[in-house]
Amino acid sequence: MNAQQAELLDKLRRITSADTVRPFGNFVLTEAVDLAPFCTDWRGRYTGQPLCVVLPSDTEAVAAVVSACAAAGVPMVPQGGNTGLCGGATPIGGEVLISLRRLNRIRYVDADNNAITVEAGCTLQVVQEAATSVDRLFPLSLAAEGSATIGGNLSTNAGGVQVLRYGNARDLALGLEVVLADGSIWHGLRALRKDNTGYDLKHLFIGAEGTLGLITAATLKLFPQPRETVTAWVVVTDPLAAVRLLGNLRAVAGDNVTAFELIDRASLALVLQHMEKARAPLQAKHDWYVLIELSGAQYQLHDILEQTLQEGVGSGQVIDAVIAKSEVQRLELWALRENISEAQKLEGISIKHDIGLPVSRIDEFIQRAGTALKAISPDVRIVCFGHVGDGNLHYNLSKVNALSNEDFIAQTPVINRIVYDLVCELGGSISAEHGLGQLKRNEVLQYKSMTEMNLMRSVKAALDPQGLMNPGKLL
């Protein structure tokens, strides 16, 4: 450590020692054992040693920390719950890692105005519960919600299982409070549905993965709690039938269709194999399943779903179906979907793709990608599942038993080329939900125009001229 770094650490200690909540806490961590949990991502793929980890308690402290780092020319890495999947919140080396987790207050709940203002370090689950406590719904929902923080959800524009109806994190934000690269604070918290007084600046920071500024608080939309929910596990003939079934459902149930998740044979098999309590909803084994959920304020959702499934049987799209009869059964069905990632992790190493496609091209992608991959690796193990209503597939390959871990992972560039080139040809995106982080920031250059990259770079240069905000990520 050099003198400048030591001076910065002193300054950070002075900033956090003014902490009135816990005035004698140590909020500037430097010991290896204390740093360890912050240094590695959830998947264990990325690790780095920061200069320190600092845990400010409020927005003013965050601003002071950023000012200090900016003055010292030291890069920063913001981190929330550290549940990201692309290494976007993992230090590379020598940064000041700014943990937002102590900014965990619910600042304001306005049920009448359907808005809630929360600090960035609140977990998603805490935000959901605050909404429920005033008979409202905050609909962002994903597997990591017990640990993921809302600041991270916004910085990565998280998706989840209810995007079909309620949209991404971006669609759920009304306003933000952001600490900018120079340490100034943009007070953009507003609870207005309509505000056309200049550029909509919040959209710069949402999905920017911390590279333009640090989100410290957000005002979010709330929704009415659904009065009725009906959930079904459906066997379809193929992905095309799934897309058609979705269209039929939406034609009769409109925006009451809340979730529509595709699950392939391999995904279900992994869950049944690795998760103790999991039971198959139906006897026979099939190739393609869909988990469907309708919700809303109406009373007829059960009948509507049942009728549409019957029609699906008649037209050859649907082979079999089970409609959940209780909340317990509903949760069991959802567990089959929600545990796929964990089951795949327990199975072993995998090559993952989080792709977006126009819904009308999903079937073509699955067919052509499968054919192309089998051509280079005949016993390839494809595990395909995802939010088919949004065109978002998690298209993963589990390690073939015959290969060693290293040999399998060595195939990644070839496999990615096949998958991503096809995605691009079909008008899709190589990262639908998870963002770019470290994982895809180079890959994306193959699929973006120079004009677009230059636009992004000029925005980055305007907001972070020193290039200290989460360098090595996204761009």
Added chain:
Amino acid sequence: MNAQQAELLDKLRRITSADTVRPFGNFVLTEAVDLAPFCTDWRGRYTGQPLCVVLPSDTEAVAAVVSACAAAGVPMVPQGGNTGLCGGATPIGGEVLISLRRLNRIRYVDADNNAITVEAGCTLQVVQEAATSVDRLFPLSLAAEGSATIGGNLSTNAGGVQVLRYGNARDLALGLEVVLADGSIWHGLRALRKDNTGYDLKHLFIGAEGTLGLITAATLKLFPQPRETVTAWVVVTDPLAAVRLLGNLRAVAGDNVTAFELIDRASLALVLQHMEKARAPLQAKHDWYVLIELSGAQYQLHDILEQTLQEGVGSGQVIDAVIAKSEVQRLELWALRENISEAQKLEGISIKHDIGLPVSRIDEFIQRAGTALKAISPDVRIVCFGHVGDGNLHYNLSKVNALSNEDFIAQTPVINRIVYDLVCELGGSISAEHGLGQLKRNEVLQYKSMTEMNLMRSVKAALDPQGLMNPGKLL
């Protein structure tokens, strides 16, 4: 005209003479009689003389025009249907006015993927009709839709009457094609619901009123056509009762509540006075009305609305109501709302405010603003109506008969100060829908932080370093 301007005009003529659609047309207008329709805004408040009006036929021609103007250092004003309400599309003097109206092709409709790609010069009505032709809904809907173009709707983030359910123009865009300040083209047209591969650049251009780039095409979301619609004209006791009624409706009907428009006594009176075919839906005269519309795929909307209105009577919120029995009657009720602006124009001069408020503060605003304005002008004529579900009020003052036009308009700064200060105090916006244009770009400085203005200016400087994109507007 100097030599450089003459040279630019020649260049523009050469660009548009390559027009293969109409190769012998004159698409560079310089004669006063030809320029006139482009020079003045719809309200007749702003007028200016451009250097010329150029009408390119496609995106490449637009890009060539912008390149030429950028090289010559000549400012540009983009214009669509010229229906804007803040002078944002009106030349100030000496600019090249680029009319987008010839970019009027529907490029692509994908009903399965619920997406449509259209050129910026298509009127909103044409886009709506293209959606209807494939049994889909494009829900953006506003009074000027027969003339307003989609490029302008996006550039101003237009709202309208269905924002409550479907969102603003911003929420309806999936991707854009934009000609940038240097004449390069950003090809950002994509039909994906989920795409996290970098900064979401489209949000820079939406609502930017042409100051960052020219939108030439857009990919927009489509929705299922509603199967059932029920519309009611309701008498409520006061604006607070209106907000409560809205809350009750949303609790039972959720996102089937599509429109919820507040109309005061004065607004209805103006429509009945000036619009020949208008008839009052109910005998007695009241102070506050709400026009409510539910729509969706369910069958019970009529019963739900009726029941909620009955409960409103029981709780003293609702005085009387009429539910439309036919499409004809539904259109008559909507005409009462849609003709308020026109009726106010026929009545004479007015001072208008398009404000946004948290829904929970609407009642307080109306009471306090009314009191404050009556204090300075006892016979003030307030005409108040708007999209109460979004917190957006059109809060206008019609000229008091005793005053001359000049004396009335001279009161504007005092009146604006009262209205806007109160709006700001209540956490609102001084321009909910209409944007800033020329009209409010100075006013807004009173209500925005220096940090926010600097952020906007740095974005502007990054994307338009020469400052040639619609100068004098928004910023």
